[in-house]
Amino acid sequence: MSEKRRIKVALSGNPNSGKSTLFNALTGARQHIANYPGVTVEKKSGFITHRGYEIELVDLPGTYSLSAYSVEEQVARNFVIEEGPDIVVEVVDASNLERNLYLFVQFLELGCPLILALNMMDMAKARGIHIEVERLSQYLGVRVVPMTARAGEGIGELLDAIVQEAGKELRESYKQISYGRDVDNALAQMEALLKNAEKIPAKYPRRWLALKFLEGDSIVSELLKGDGEIFERIRAISAHLTAHTMDTLGEDPESVIVDQRYGFIASVVRHCVRREIENRLNLSDRIDRVLTNRLIGPIFMLFVLYALYLIIFWVSESPVSWFETAFGFLRQKAQEHIHTQILRSLVTSGVIDGVGAIMGYMPLIFFMFGAIAVLEDSGYMARIAYMMDRLMRFFGLHGSSVIALIVSGGISGGCAVPGILATRTLKDNRERLATALVTPFMNCGGKLPVYAIIIAVFFPESRARILFFLTLFSWFVALFSARLLRGVLLRGPKSPFIMELPPYRLPTLRGLLIHSWERTWLYMKRAGTLILAFSILFWAGLSFPTLSDSERMRFENLRKAEIEKIQPQLGDSEPYPQKVDRQIKEALSKIDEEEAASALKASFLGRIGVWLEGVTVHLGFDYKLNLALISGAFAKEMIVSTLGTAYSMEVQSVKAYSIEDRLKADPKWNPAFAFLVLIFITTYIPCIPTVLTIASELSYRWALLSVLFNLSFTVLFCMLLKKGMELFGLL
Amino acid sequence: MGNLISMRQMKVHQRGVVKKINASGEMGRRLREMGIVPGVVITIQGRAPLKDPVAIKVRDTVLTLRNNEADYILVETE
Numbered sequence: 001m002s003e004k005r006r007i008k009v010a011l012s013g014n015p016n017s018g019k020s021t022l023f024n025a026l027t028g029a030r031q032h033i034a035n036y037p038g039v040t041v042e043k044k045s046g047f048i049t050h051r052g053y054e055i056e057l058v059d060l061p062g063t064y065s066l067s068a069y070s071v072e073e074q075v076a077r078n079f080v081i082e083e084g085p086d087i088v089v090e091v092v093d094a095s096n097l098e099r100n101l102y103l104f105v106q107f108l109e110l111g112c113p114l115i116l117a118l119n120m121m122d123m124a125k126a127r128g129i130h131i132e133v134e135r136l137s138q139y140l141g142v143r144v145v146p147m148t149a150r151a152g153e154g155i156g157e158l159l160d161a162i163v164q165e166a167g168k169e170l171r172e173s174y175k176q177i178s179y180g181r182d183v184d185n186a187l188a189q190m191e192a193l194l195k196n197a198e199k200i201p202a203k204y205p206r207r208w209l210a211l212k213f214l215e216g217d218s219i220v221s222e223l224l225k226g227d228g229e230i231f232e233r234i235r236a237i238s239a240h241l242t243a244h245t246m247d248t249l250g251e252d253p254e255s256v257i258v259d260q261r262y263g264f265i266a267s268v269v270r271h272c273v274r275r276e277i278e279n280r281l282n283l284s285d286r287i288d289r290v291l292t293n294r295l296i297g298p299i300f301m302l303f304v305l306y307a308l309y310l311i312i313f314w315v316s317e318s319p320v321s322w323f324e325t326a327f328g329f330l331r332q333k334a335q336e337h338i339h340t341q342i343l344r345s346l347v348t349s350g351v352i353d354g355v356g357a358i359m360g361y362m363p364l365i366f367f368m369f370g371a372i373a374v375l376e377d378s379g380y381m382a383r384i385a386y387m388m389d390r391l392m393r394f395f396g397l398h399g400s401s402v403i404a405l406i407v408s409g410g411i412s413g414g415c416a417v418p419g420i421l422a423t424r425t426l427k428d429n430r431e432r433l434a435t436a437l438v439t440p441f442m443n444c445g446g447k448l449p450v451y452a453i454i455i456a457v458f459f460p461e462s463r464a465r466i467l468f469f470l471t472l473f474s475w476f477v478a479l480f481s482a483r484l485l486r487g488v489l490l491r492g493p494k495s496p497f498i499m500e501l502p503p504y505r506l507p508t509l510r511g512l513l514i515h516s517w518e519r520t521w522l523y524m525k526r527a528g529t530l531i532l533a534f535s536i537l538f539w540a541g542l543s544f545p546t547l548s549d550s551e552r553m554r555f556e557n558l559r560k561a562e563i564e565k566i567q568p569q570l571g572d573s574e575p576y577p578q579k580v581d582r583q584i585k586e587a588l589s590k591i592d593e594e595e596a597a598s599a600l601k602a603s604f605l606g607r608i609g610v611w612l613e614g615v616t617v618h619l620g621f622d623y624k625l626n627l628a629l630i631s632g633a634f635a636k637e638m639i640v641s642t643l644g645t646a647y648s649m650e651v652q653s654v655k656a657y658s659i660e661d662r663l664k665a666d667p668k669w670n671p672a673f674a675f676l677v678l679i680f681i682t683t684y685i686p687c688i689p690t691v692l693t694i695a696s697e698l699s700y701r702w703a704l705l706s707v708l709f710n711l712s713f714t715v716l717f718c719m720l721l722k723k724g725m726e727l728f729g730l731l
Numbered sequence: 732m733g734n735l736i737s738m739r740q741m742k743v744h745q746r747g748v749v750k751k752i753n754a755s756g757e758m759g760r761r762l763r764e765m766g767i768v769p770g771v772v773i774t775i776q777g778r779a780p781l782k783d784p785v786a787i788k789v790r791d792t793v794l795t796l797r798n799n800e801a802d803y804i805l806v807e808t809e
Contacts, residue, residue, distance in 0.1 A: 064764050064765060065760075065764045067760060067764070069757055069760065069761075095791060096790065096791040096792055097791075098766065098790040098791070099765070099766045099789075099790050099791070099792050102764065102766070127791075250751075252755060254755070254759075254760065255752070255755070255759060255763060258760070258763040258764065258768060259763070259768045259769060262763075262766065262768045262771075284793075285776065285788075285793070288776065288777065288786070288793070289777070292777055292779065292780075292786070293777075294778075294780045295780075297779075297780055298780050382795075386779055386784060386786065386795045387779050387780055389779065389783070389784055389795075389797070390779060390780075390781035390782070390783045390784070391781065393797075399784075496757070496758055496761050496796070496797075496800060497784055497795060497796055497797045497800065498761045498762060498765055498794060498795070498796050498800065499794065499795050499796075500765070500792055500793065500794055500795075501786060501793040501794070501795055502793075503793075
């Protein structure tokens with residue numbers, strides 16, 4: 001051992017076994033996050049030095065088993081087989097030993113060097129569960145380290161054990177659990193055959209392959225097909241066994257094997273664990289009697305979600321404004337120091353405004369992740385899924401989909417980007433896709449200021465009612481779209497809802513911070529890089545082609561004329577009186593605005609806006625509104641400001657300046673039309689950060705579909721709505 | 732000897748012993764992996780506000796499953 005100073009350790013365990021807490025306690029902030037190759041399963045690793053050894057710790061996904069059914073389980077077992085870690089540390093919840101040992105047993109079957117980390121000893125003690133550690137170690141054939149990772153107890157002992165046990169082979173007798181005579185016989189025959197199967201890579205333990213084949217493991221089955229002759233003989237043994245067990249036990253070998261594993265565990269537990277109190281209702285059970293009560297449960301849940309959402313926005317308010325100030329300062333500096341006009345425009349409008357708009361989300365996203373982490377770590381998230389599942393299932397979604405929809409703006413105000421990231425908690429891929437694809441319908445924080453202005457102008461009497469209606473409308477569209485998606489594109493069985501309600505626990509601050517930070521960082525890395533590119537592209541689309549020289553001359557002449565008109569009143573006496581100065585400034589800024597507006601219309605995106613009138617004429621939208629909606633695709637907040645710029649074209653005819661007055665003065669905008677526009681804005685398109693998030697979380701195909709689906713649905717729906725309004729003489 | 736009923740029919744707080752799981756494939760495996768195997772004692776902890784899913788206590792874990800999943804599980808009650 002002495003020459004080998006590096007140890008590779010895999011950390012495994014059930015969800016809720018305290019594995020993450022242990023990982024954080026061991027590695028602290030020195031963590032590296034990536035994905036396992038080819039899949040979107042997060043891979044966390046970290047380095048620790050202990051007694052002169054450099055220990056590389058890899059956190060395997062939290063699983064209940066090592067079957068071929070889920071990606072996480074495949075990842076976990078592939079890691080052990082392919083990478084051959086020097087030791088696997090299996091973390092178990094000591095207060096729930098029986099169920100937790102099920103995964104441990106499957107590592108025994110793989111035959112890798114093992115340590116059992118008996119975590120949450122404090123909880124076990126509190127529940128009157130006594131575990132004979134030495135005896136447990138004898139029965140299982142591995143080192144057992146009792147610990148309480150939350151309190152930092154037993155960490156040093158675990159590290160010592162890792163250093164001592166690394167690379168030590170398991171004793172042969174412990175690798176072979178008995179699954180009853182029939183299965184054991186079949187296993188022995190298959191193992192003997194497989195020992196001669198040279199075409200199948202040696203890294204796969206033979207008995208394990210045989211066992212998995214009997215369990216109907218599709219991946220192992222494919223692997224064994226690599227040796228056709230042996231595969232046929234193995235299949236015959238398996239078929240024979242199946243016939244036999246079905247005949248005598250009424251169960252297939254797969255079930256028999258699982259039952260026997262639990263049988264083995266039961267006998268170990270019987271010998272090593274003593275309970276003081278049998279089946280007492282523990283604290284967590286008693287809390288659940290209240291919090292999942294038929295009446296109190298839903299009310300409390302609404303209260304929690306609403307409070308959480310208020311807190312997120314309240315807490316992130318100051319950091320968001322700090323970011324705004326910082327970017328405002330940067331913008332000002334750039335204005336002052338960059339003298340080439342086009343470069344200045346690129347840096348200020350393209351880079352700083354674009355990146356600033358996204359960075360503004362950062363604190364929000366951080367706290368949103370924090371809130372999700374609180375819900376997850378406390379165990380309440382599982383209760384929300386449990387209570388909402390029946391309702392969500394009607395729409396082809398999962399109980400946990402609610403969280404993502406609320407984060408995206410379900411109570412109005414929120415953001416689809418963290419919403420889509422929150423769908424990671426959904427295990428079934430189709431349910432996850434359906435949930436993620438409908439999150440952009442929710443009323444995010446970006447749509448709110450747009451609603452606010454339009455509602456204030458056209459529905460001053462019933463602001464709250466309209467906003468409430470739009471919230472209901474967004475839920476309605478989201479849920480029924482989900483139903484449609486699940487019925488057509490994402491057809492498939494509802495995933496099983498077998499889920500654990502973990503005991504309530506107080507989250508640790510350290511866990512929360514690490515959790516939120518690593519997710520925020522991952523988001524920044526993924527979306528951030530593309531956002532810069534898109535914001536420059538968008539800036540270019542609005543800035544090029546520039547106005548022709550003759551057009552620019554025309555505005556220059558207008559400016560000169562304006563100054564000449566005002567100047568004669570003062571003669572040559574400088575400085576100008578303040579009043580005149582203001583007059584000139586006003587007149588000039590009016591012309592500036594007109595120039596900006598015609599530049600906008602002449603730009604590439606402006607031309608698209610005009611061109612789109614071909615379609616949007618059926619909705620009654622002109623190019624100004626089109627342009628505003630296009631800019632809304634970048635960030636919904638921009639709809640109002642772009643509309644303002646576009647309207648300055650008609651500044652001559654309208655004395656007023658504010659966008660509210662301009663809308664009021666436009667004869668086309670009546671309450672019915674405003675309502676149509678509000679509906680359109682609610683659902684028409686996911687913003688670019690959202691599209692990028694869908695692309696990086698799911699795929700570009702789905703991102704494209706999301707845009708097309710939302711657009712076509714909204715255009716059709718609004719056309720119908722307009723026809724209806726016309727029928728009733730409202731438009 | 733008690734009577735054999737499906738888990739869906741059990742009342743809240745009722746106890747029973749799992750006798751048979753009539754599911755194979757992924758469903759059967761998921762149920763078994765989570766510790767629902769023949770011979771294990773289960774207690775109904777409660778039902779969600781819309782009566783579905785159901786929460787049960789198995790060994791020291793609280794598990795939730797939908798009623799149509801509970802249909803697969805036959806339980807002998809006292």
